[in-house]
Amino acid sequence: MSALVLDDITVAYQRHPAVHHISGEFASGSLTAIAGPNGAGKSTLLKAIMGEVPLASGRIRYGQYQQRDIGYLPQAAAIDRQFPLTVADTVIMGAWRTLGVHRAVTQDVAAQARNALQAVGLAGFEQRPIGSLSAGQFQRVLFARLLLQDAPIVVLDEPFTAIDSRTTHDLLQVILSWHQQGRTVIAVLHDFEQVRQHFPSTLLLAREIIGWGDTSAVMSRDNLTRAKAMAEAWDEGADVCQPEVSA
Ligand SMILES: Nc1ncnc2c1ncn2[C@@H]1O[C@H](COP(=O)(O)OP(=O)(O)OP(=O)(O)O)[C@@H](O)[C@H]1O
Numbered sequence: 001m002s003a004l005v006l007d008d009i010t011v012a013y014q015r016h017p018a019v020h021h022i023s024g025e026f027a028s029g030s031l032t033a034i035a036g037p038n039g040a041g042k043s044t045l046l047k048a049i050m051g052e053v054p055l056a057s058g059r060i061r062y063g064q065y066q067q068r069d070i071g072y073l074p075q076a077a078a079i080d081r082q083f084p085l086t087v088a089d090t091v092i093m094g095a096w097r098t099l100g101v102h103r104a105v106t107q108d109v110a111a112q113a114r115n116a117l118q119a120v121g122l123a124g125f126e127q128r129p130i131g132s133l134s135a136g137q138f139q140r141v142l143f144a145r146l147l148l149q150d151a152p153i154v155v156l157d158e159p160f161t162a163i164d165s166r167t168t169h170d171l172l173q174v175i176l177s178w179h180q181q182g183r184t185v186i187a188v189l190h191d192f193e194q195v196r197q198h199f200p201s202t203l204l205l206a207r208e209i210i211g212w213g214d215t216s217a218v219m220s221r222d223n224l225t226r227a228k229a230m231a232e233a234w235d236e237g238a239d240v241c242q243p244e245v246s247a
Pocket residue numbers: 013014018036037038039040041042043044045
């Protein structure tokens with residue numbers, strides 16, 4: 001069964017394609033890394049899945065779930081940490097689906113938030129302002145929020161960039177436990193060794209698909225060389241291709 005199906009999708013910024021004719025599917029319960037050179041369209045693909053950028057063409061099908069059932073962690077740079085929130089409030093926001101907009105936070109949700117913080121190694125941090133946390137601690141908070149969200153599909157954009165190795169190790173265990181629980185997990189990653197060791201499936205992207213499937217086959221030397229060569233040959237000014245108009 002498919003959790004997400006990409007049906008010939010193209011995404012463009014000011015008509016320049018960042019993701020070009022991508023088709024394929026993320027199987028339900030799969031653990032997939034998205035890898036590729038800088039500017040390959042990895043973040044853009046995640047944003048398209050989340051509905052944050054429009055599709056120039058093609059379609060995304062969400063299987064048995066809806067877009068709002070996806071837990072999403074954007075790149076760290078996209079998150080405002082100056083907002084005056086406590087760690088507990090930030091985590092509790094993950095439960096918005098069960099809380100609704102106006103309902104009070106129940107003791108149950110507050111307890112879940114404490115448990116989630118404990119699971120990511122931040123017990124006792126509940127009342128700390130998020131602005132006072134280190135990058136690694138803040139990433140742990142965002143994972144605790146995802147734990148509360150309890151989403152069947154989790155999408156992570158470079159979750160370990162600029163994060164210390166201890167935190168990376170701990171949060172990788174959280175990702176692996178999501179996989180063991182049968183959730184569908186998709187993560188953009190730059191560390192190829194990490195991808196090879198822990199991610200059974202990989203989508204190697206260079207605007208187009210270089211390979212998608214079993215990690216050992218996709219991350220071959222040939223494919224990585226091809227991805228690099230495509231990145232070097234990119235024409236930043238290329239227009240989105242237009243379908244031929246029949247007479
Ligand atoms: N908001 C935007 N407006 C215009 N162009 C954009 C925008 N966002 C991304 N791009 C361009 O689209 C292309 C793909 O960017 P994207 O961030 O998706 O790549 P990426 O694979 O995630 O790269 P990285 O590994 O460097 O994060 C790049 O050429 C980038 O400059």
